[in-house]
Amino acid sequence: MVCQLEAVAAAESLDQAFHALANPTRRAVIARLGKGPATVSELAEPFDMALPSFVQHLRVLEASGLTTSKKKGRVRTVTIRPASIRRAARWLAQQRGIWEQRLDQLDDYLATIEEPSQ
């Protein structure tokens, strides 16, 4: 039961991470945060977007667990949470692993039926 609940929580966390990544503004923010923490104004600067809309994107990122933020005085600083992105990356890498194994098996099979070319 605990194990099942953990599986549900893990699936929900992947749902939210992939949902958060399904938007070019949010991906650009993640790419920027990969270089280090940044304030909301620094993050908003490159975007031609009203601040409330931009802040909404930051909220989606934080709700998904991909980022976290801290307010000091009037300045909010956003930081990336590598573990969540690592989880999403790991899921995709696993899928790739399955195909690549299949392609290797196909290569092996083709090698066995290949006629010597001389």
Added chain:
Amino acid sequence: MVCQLEAVAAAESLDQAFHALANPTRRAVIARLGKGPATVSELAEPFDMALPSFVQHLRVLEASGLTTSKKKGRVRTVTIRPASIRRAARWLAQQRGIWEQRLDQLDDYLATIEEPSQ
């Protein structure tokens, strides 16, 4: 201009791929298809879901470019398209690359300030 259009198309394709992956049923279908093509009924079998709802998930996957399908008589067979998932995996791997480089730099820095422990 062409280059800009290509960048927009690439971003849209990532949007759709991540959106498609933001759902546990669709991720389970992708994981299943990693083992090889399957018919719609074979794919639907493990899910306790009305067929029209399930088919809707297959449509989202196909629209995102993650899968393709072919109908022969009354049977539709679905196949994975590795290139799209590879693109999403590559984007995530790039983000990881950026952090890991930063962590390495931090390690190097810590090594320079570390006092010998004897």
